[in-house]
Amino acid sequence: MSLQIAFIGYGEVGQLFARQLATKADVRVSVYDILFDDPIRGRELKQRASDDKVHAADSVADACATADIVISAVTADSAIMAARQAAPHLKPRQTYIDLNSVSPATKRDVADQVRQGGAAFIEFAVMAPVSGVGIEVPILSGGATAETTSVRLNKLGMKITPVSSEIGTASATKLCRSIVIKGMEALMVDFTLAAEKAGVMPAVLASLTVSYPGMDWDHIAKAMMSRVKQHGVRRAAEMREASRMIAEFGLDGSLAAAIAERHESFARSGSEPSST
Template structure:
């Protein structure tokens, strides 16, 4: 990995080093940024080696405490799971100082983003919300992001200069996340519908006929070219994270007086198939792929 000399004006901390953190870290290091990272899994003997290995590959400096990771960072990127987003902002707030900006990448409800913003701004630091509008792999740092907050314009310019693909959409916190979650209801809902449709179709042995009918009704979508396999595979591989996002969508709907039961049901389907996919990781093929979707759906308790 070719690196430029670290630039002190581009000191960035990344909180959370699962799937997204290392991708962003490597791209930023290649742009000459000094990147530090902290993940709570560093505190666990079983998962610490994995985080250390990811950091070494990406060029990020590992900090053993959140405070050490944030020290001197110009920007703090929070890239944890939705369930941990509020806790991380709460823990980071008293450690941050004026001049630092907390960039919240997590898929949570507008209300959670607003709460996180209040906590960060109470100490004089800046807060910008980011809504990541597509899977980070394979686009990496170029994945589209919508930014919100009174400094979103300036932060967008700075991030884009480093190779990001961001767009400021609002001065108010919450609107970028609302765009993301409203879209996610459609995307994750389509995936959940496909899982249940194909599960029932397999039960009756009519899956090929259903797919043929879907192709006839929606030509060009790809129902004749394995589109169902793509949708089901996304759930099996990323359903846990997607289910957390849909629970945030449900919370968003409840916050505005709507019924969030549909979003919760989508989350349940995503989570159950994700567990099924995890149980089959020992059956990955030579290219590291999960079994075909018909194998993934062979247990009727998924629906």
């Protein structure tokens, strides 16, 4: 029997996953993105889908109509809206997966939306950058049917590990990791800009190498600066979800909120990562 997978959101993750899954035997992939309605960018995205042997759906309803699995791959701040738009078109035989980097509470809000029509809900937490590895990126899953669905998708080459039948464990694991990674990226932005202005970059890098000899600080600084410039707006939305999660635990989420602001401000600024 063929497996039909629909993606809501055709950005970096949606494009990479859809393209790779569409090459698998007996798998049909459809995608929908709100940018499909844009007269210029929509045409380009639809052509990209066609080139990758992926069906570009006319609407969320069209994408969901025949899908066995619907995967939401939008941005963190659009996760609930995507679920609301999909919910009226979901049936009990279908599974809706949210792989967006959002708080446990947001994942539960999404689950409440999609379960209204009887569809199953599973949370995914992507635990590393998808660039390069694509569907083989480590993913944690959670939900009542997480184990069976994970086994089914792992047969296609994915690397999904079920961690809980409850919604929230996988997303909490991801966001706690993100506090460290996105926090380091924000630090690298300010460190690099300040050190270059002061003319002390070589001395600081030498000192860091002495303190942490196992880390290539020059490479880390350049790579993280580049990632924030390219993905800072999307990662800011993720860190606001991390701040929300921390606050829900009764803790102070102001640091995560500040990290979000630094990612977004640098991504929107005219500053460019140093090539020196």
